Amino acid sequence: MANLRKTHPLLKITNDALVDLPAPSNISIWWNFGSLLGLCLIIQILTGLFLAMHYTAETATAFSSVVHLCRDVNYGWLIRNMHANGASFFFICI
Template sequence: VWWNFGSLLGLCLITQILTGLFLAMHYTSDIETAFSSVVHICRDVNYGWLIRNMHANGASFFFICLYMHIARGLYYGSYLFMETWNIGVVLFLLVMMTSFVGYVLPWGQMSFWGATVITNLMSTVPYVGNTLVQWIWGGFSVDSATLTRFFAFHFLFPF
């Protein structure tokens, strides 16, 4: 069982990409219509509720498999192969970023405040922190430009 989590991660990734493509066909990344487009997907699109739930819960299953994969690597000392382990750490960080920007996309209250709080953490970086936050936001606050950028990042990070 220990050795199957890498393969399960591949299957999860394929499922996430396919369900994400179907969701992207109906999603709009504008702050005025993003939440309504998610409601439209769940209520009006044939099996849209199923596709959205598969995508949301698939992300959780992806993380379960990922943490089990990391645990196996720690248990068997895979961290001793530094090049391979470092690539895994970079991939882990990319997965975390992808899931965070995906969490923001439905644009509910939790999404908005999650984006505001987490991106504001970068303002603690000396000298460039505030500039970096404004660059990510696309202005002086989380707005439509932020949502559009996060949608683009959500699409690009897996590739």
């Protein structure tokens, strides 16, 4: 019986692009690590831009803006947590 990931039309596309990707021998694990750090940095920039849209510089309303972000903005709690945990992960990996 043939392998399903090599015979199914949709799975064959993903198999050729991700699993059996021909790559030169000089690419090591550090290339993968660097691309993950690059992805982490892009996520940091994007979530930082979304968080900056709800930023207030006044000390009287700063906590209220965080509460507004977590309660009223769609998936605001997720954006805030991704930004905080992504920063920690990024600096641990550097």
